Each structure stands twice: as structure tokens, then as C-alpha cells.
Amino acid sequence: MSKSDSTIRDIARMLGVSKSTVSRALNNHYDVSQETARKVKELALKMDYQPNILARQLKLQRTNTLGVIIPETINRFFAKAVGGIQEVANGAGYNVMICQSNETLTLEQNNLQTLMSSKVDGLLVSVSRQTDRSDHFQYAINKDIPLVFFDRILEELAVSQVYSDNFDISFQGTEHLIQQGCKRIAFVAGPSHLFNSRNRLNGYLEALKANNVPVVESLIVQSNYQAGHVQQYTRYLFDAEEKPDGIFAINDISALEMMHILKMQGLQIPRDVAVLGFNNEVICDFVEPTLSSIEHPAFDMGAAATRILLKQISSKEITQQKELIKSRLVIRESSRRY
Amino acid sequence: MSKSDSTIRDIARMLGVSKSTVSRALNNHYDVSQETARKVKELALKMDYQPNILARQLKLQRTNTLGVIIPETINRFFAKAVGGIQEVANGAGYNVMICQSNETLTLEQNNLQTLMSSKVDGLLVSVSRQTDRSDHFQYAINKDIPLVFFDRILEELAVSQVYSDNFDISFQGTEHLIQQGCKRIAFVAGPSHLFNSRNRLNGYLEALKANNVPVVESLIVQSNYQAGHVQQYTRYLFDAEEKPDGIFAINDISALEMMHILKMQGLQIPRDVAVLGFNNEVICDFVEPTLSSIEHPAFDMGAAATRILLKQISSKEITQQKELIKSRLVIRESSRRY
DNA sequence: ATCTGTCCCGGGAACGGTACCGAAATTTTT
DNA sequence: AAAAATTTCGGTACCGTTCCCGGGACAGAT
Numbered sequence A, B: 001m002s003k004s005d006s007t008i009r010d011i012a013r014m015l016g017v018s019k020s021t022v023s024r025a026l027n028n029h030y031d032v033s034q035e036t037a038r039k040v041k042e043l044a045l046k047m048d049y050q051p052n053i054l055a056r057q058l059k060l061q062r063t064n065t066l067g068v069i070i071p072e073t074i075n076r077f078f079a080k081a082v083g084g085i086q087e088v089a090n091g092a093g094y095n096v097m098i099c100q101s102n103e104t105l106t107l108e109q110n111n112l113q114t115l116m117s118s119k120v121d122g123l124l125v126s127v128s129r130q131t132d133r134s135d136h137f138q139y140a141i142n143k144d145i146p147l148v149f150f151d152r153i154l155e156e157l158a159v160s161q162v163y164s165d166n167f168d169i170s171f172q173g174t175e176h177l178i179q180q181g182c183k184r185i186a187f188v189a190g191p192s193h194l195f196n197s198r199n200r201l202n203g204y205l206e207a208l209k210a211n212n213v214p215v216v217e218s219l220i221v222q223s224n225y226q227a228g229h230v231q232q233y234t235r236y237l238f239d240a241e242e243k244p245d246g247i248f249a250i251n252d253i254s255a256l257e258m259m260h261i262l263k264m265q266g267l268q269i270p271r272d273v274a275v276l277g278f279n280n281e282v283i284c285d286f287v288e289p290t291l292s293s294i295e296h297p298a299f300d301m302g303a304a305a306t307r308i309l310l311k312q313i314s315s316k317e318i319t320q321q322k323e324l325i326k327s328r329l330v331i332r333e334s335s336r337r338y
Numbered sequence C: 001a002t003c004t005g006t007c008c009c010g011g012g013a014a015c016g017g018t019a020c021c022g023a024a025a026t027t028t029t030t
Numbered sequence D: 001a002a003a004a005a006t007t008t009c010g011g012t013a014c015c016g017t018t019c020c021c022g023g024g025a026c027a028g029a030t
Helices: A008-015 A019-026 A034-046 A053-060 A076-091 A105-117 A135-142 A166-179 A195-210 A229-238 A252-264 A282-286 A298-315 B008-015 B019-026 B034-046 B053-060 B076-091 B105-117 B135-142 B166-179 B195-210 B229-238 B252-264 B282-286 B298-315
Strands: A065-070 A095-100 A122-125 A147-150 A160-164 A185-189 A220-222 A246-248 A274-276 A293-295 A322-325 A328-330 B065-070 B095-100 B122-125 B147-150 B160-164 B185-189 B220-222 B246-248 B274-276 B293-295 B322-325 B328-330
Touching: A008 A019, A008 A034, A019 A034, A053 B053, A065 A076, A065 A105, A076 A095, A076 A298, A076 B095, A095 A105, A095 B076, A095 B095, A105 A122, A105 A135, A122 A298, A135 A147, A147 A298, A160 A166, A160 A298, A166 A185, A166 A195, A166 A246, A166 A274, A166 A328, A185 A195, A220 A229, A229 A252, A252 A274, A252 A282, A252 B282, A282 B252, A298 A322, B008 B019, B008 B034, B019 B034, B065 B076, B065 B105, B076 B095, B076 B298, B095 B105, B105 B122, B105 B135, B122 B298, B135 B147, B147 B298, B160 B166, B160 B298, B166 B185, B166 B195, B166 B246, B166 B274, B166 B328, B185 B195, B220 B229, B229 B252, B252 B274, B252 B282, B298 B322
Parallel strands: A065 A095, A065 A122, A122 A147, A147 A160, A160 A322, A185 A220, A185 A246, A246 A274, B065 B095, B065 B122, B122 B147, B147 B160, B160 B322, B185 B220, B185 B246, B246 B274
Antiparallel strands: A293 A328, B293 B328
């Protein structure tokens, strides 16, 4: 049986002082003599005293924990982002409570509810792909709970946001494919209600326009990131009259799946079709041909968002701050023709 | 400014009843008339009353949160396991607090400390690859905090454990390679102080013995899962006099990296070298040749461990339970010769 | 000797719930 | 009609902290 944990009162009684004195001593307060402070700390150590966080939290109305809502931990981008979040948070003495929305709106709402009732000091969120409304977050904002979005942001909300330059990098990637001689670039677009998806699509369109490449509607396919769809739209794209000679995929895994299908059909990459992925997974270096991709600074985004959140918590101000993290185009064999 | 949240007292005052009555009404206790219960709930709803979890936690000395310590969320196996944990935990009304040890012992110890001081109701842990001692966990056990290990377990501790049949599956995988005609099977072994690594190595050795294949020490290389090492030991293996004709890799990514290196050297897979990975990542289906692997039921292990933990929490008993989750050999092109 | 100031310290009220115990009101039993 | 049982509720202690406030002791200043 657990010998019930020693409390501040036990120490007080054993030393013949009051609770307050012990509390002050342990918290390095001023109103206590060095002598008693020493004795208190000594005894606390000897008794293996651990302050009861729950009591402190109740008293201080503060938990020192941050709530995180992400679509999926299985998604490597978010797994990395969580790494950045935890590093910064732990460094500042904060704990982190992670919830997954599994890419659904209802779970996201539930997560928000539980995190709020858990009285987290702040929230870091990347919305689900279903999220096409923001009232649940507005509810949190109204309750004055600091909130920072990262990557999958809701631009309509007046809160801090950390995101990457999806437009720019999509423009760059598309232009790169054009420079490699691609005339018909297939583009796999995400859900149009997502800020990132729209920006990426726009970057693609603008790059075509800027380079006088005609926009062909049938080359743009929709993906909701779900499994099984890749085969379907790959077939759609390559069963068409005029087949693509370039592909800007939605992520690396689907890029590799597309490449696999195309290779089975006897197509050469990058000669017949140049391919560009997204996320720059380690695997990019170990496939044939090696896969060009876009490095998305997940860790940095998580870290940056956390820093902003912590600043907002400590300053008690509800400032709206935007931070842009640069992505990087990594060119490998799958898109290099010259 | 946040209109300070309404409390149970506010409701009591407005209704002219006592705190206790309100508490009972909201918790569906028996000692309250239907009429007052209705009025209380109605007003609570209207006032958007949210119970203060912190107060309840302090009073009940129970947080309804489980602490999880895993090596890395970036590791897909653990990311999936976390999925299983959260599903079961949330279903039972529990929250989950996840910590990463980053595969280091010191961080693991820190994580344990913070989780314990956060007063989690139970612990789920998969130890780091550095962990070669168990005193920190013994400390937790002494404090009567329920603890369940999964996958990376410490067998010497008298607590519940959920693991997979590493010996069996390693035996099966090795025998499969032998049946495909491999005579010299390279084996990438993990840190020998880890239970799983030892079992996998033993499964390999026993399979060789059972099939009268000589054990060649130089075919067994050590890996600590670190990046960069793959190139090194691949070169070591294939610069040798007698090269391997089969590889049992430590995971899929390193298997793919090895395959990539070998292909660059003009070797054919599986003709010259048969390859078997570990973890059965989605990518296995999209490479050439498709990669044989071992499916490790990560989600199920997390879920099973959580179920055991919850049962232990509610029953207040410190039973020691062991559960074995079966792995599965998935044969694809990289290891199929006939 | 009185006053002011500094240094320590203790008492006690919070924080927001839960639960035990007893009592009042109402119903049932004898 | 009295006694017993049941239903419903209020009072209060408690969980373990933190922090405000006030007071005693002791020094130096007046």
C-alpha cells in the first residue's frame, strides 16, 4: 500500500512551523529566514515530498499544460510538429496533451471540449480536413483561452497563425516542372475549403499562367487524402486522350504509388512523366528514381507556434501574430530531365 | 474579459438550494427529487456551467488521465500504438498524456517524473532503446501506480506486459528465407539488452539450427536504429568474401535503403539477395520489387495494453497479466524466388 | 521610553468540487 | 395515533495548495 504521500502540512507539523512558512520556503519566497528554509528543504527531501500539482492547479487556476489538436499522429508531418511542440513546451515547464481529430469535425469538437474542460492554459491546433466552420474555436476564443493555429489554419479567425508559404512553394514546384519541359502537369488538389489546398492550387495555376502554359481542367484532380483514391485518379489521368507529362502529387506516399502504377505500365520516370512529391520523407532517397519533393518544416512550425502561444499566455495579451515558415524544394531524379 | 465561469455555488444560490443538492443533481445521484434535479440541470445548461475538473480531481484524488511514455511519435509503430491507446482510453472517459523519451534513458526518467507528479491514474510505457535498468519504474510501482508495458517491455518487472511473438515471427521469417533457397542470411540485430531484440535474434538462430544452416557470426550486424548506420553495415556485409544471399532487416526503411544500395551495385532482388523487412509500412506495396515484411499489430497492442491498464485501475488490484499479440508474415516479391 | 521599520511567521480564507452525517418532511407501517 | 421508514435536502469537513493580512520580535531612530 502506498504510504500516503507527505504533504506540506506534515512537514509543517514535524518542524513546528506553519503551512505557510513551508510553502514559502519551498517556493523560494522572501518572507522566510535562510535557516528555516534550509531545514524545510532538507526535510522535504528526506521525506521525498512531492507537491500535489492538483491542489496547486486548483488554487492557481492554471495547469501548465498546453492542449494540442492535430488530425493524426500517424501523419508524419504532424508527428514531427508534435516533436517541436513538446520540445519548446517542456523547455518552458509546460506539459502537453495531444488529441487526434482523425480528420473529422466532430472529433475535433470533442477534443476541444475535453481540452477546455481540462483547463489547459492554451491551445495549438491544426484543423481536420473536414473542418469548414469555426464556431467551436470562436467559443474558445470568447472564453479568452489563448489559441494558435499552425499549418492547417482558419484564416477567418482573429488569432495567431503559423503557416508555410504554400502558394510560393507550389509556384516554385510547378515552375520547376515546366522548366524540365513539362507541358501537361497533373495536379492533385486537396479539399478546396482548406486554406493550404487553395493556396497550393493557386500557386500551381499562377505558375502555369506566368509561363504561358495552358490550364487544363481535366489535369486537376481532387483528393481528400484518403487511401485507395490514388489508383482511381491515376487511372483517370492516364486513360485520358492526352496524358500528363508531369505530376505534382499531394504527398510522397501517393507520389510513390502513382510512380509504381506508371512503371507497371511501362512508363519511364522522369523521361515520360516527371514527378514531384510533397513532405520530403526519408524514403525519397531510397527509391528509383529518387523522388523530388518539398521539405515542409514541420518541427519548426510546431516549435514556432508553441513559442507564440507561450508568449501570449505569459503576456496575457490577445495579440494576433502571423508567422511564415519557408518550405524548400528538393530536386532529385524523378523530376530532373536535363 | 472572461465572465468568470459559473460554479456549482452560483447555481445553488440562484435556486435557493445547497451546493450538495446541486452536486447530487448534476451527478445523477439518488438523493434528490426529480423536480429539483430538472431545475438544476436546466439552469446549469442555461448558464453554460462546466464543472471544474481541477476541483474534482483534487477532491477525488484521481485525474482520469493515463500517462504514456514512448520512444518517438515519429516512429510509425508507436504512432499507431498511440491511436489504439487513445481510442480505448477516450472510450472509457480517460484522457491521455503522451511523452517521448527520444530513445534516451534520462528523458524517460524525466517523463516518468512529470507524469507521476501530474498524478496520472496509470502508465503505459514502451521503453527507450537505451533503457538497461528499471529502478525508475520500480519507484512508480512502489507508489502503487498501475503500470503496463507494451512492445518494448522490461521482463524483470512484476507488472502486466503486452508484447508480440518476436521469437516466433523471427523464426518464421528466417525459415521463409531458407525455404527460398538462402544459405547465408544476414541479420540486423537491435540492442542486445532489449527483450525484443534478444528474442528476434534467438528466433533467427533457432530457425537456422532447425534447418541445418550454419550460423555465421559475420553475417550478424548490430544496429541501434540510428540513421547513417545502414550504409555502413551494408558495405561491411557486401564487401566480405562471402556475401549474403538473404537479408532480414531491422525495419522497412532500412530494408529499402539496403535494397537501394544493392541495386546501385547491380545486384538483383530477390534473385541475388532476398530481402525481408519489418513493420509492413504502406510503402512496401509501392516499391520495386515490393517488399516482404512483418506486420506488427501496433494499434492492437496499444489498445490491449490500455484495456489491461483500465481494468487494473478500476479493480484496484495489482495483478500481473501477460498478453501476446500475434504478428504476421507478409510475403511479397522481394523475398519470393519460386 | 516611544515610534517606525524590517524581518519572520502563523492564521485563515480561498480555489470548486464531493461525500458523510444528520435532520426535516413526507409517507408507510404497526 | 404513534412509530418507523423513506425521501429529500442542508451543513460542513475535506482535498493540498497559495496568498493575503495581521501580528510579534527586534533593531535603530527620535
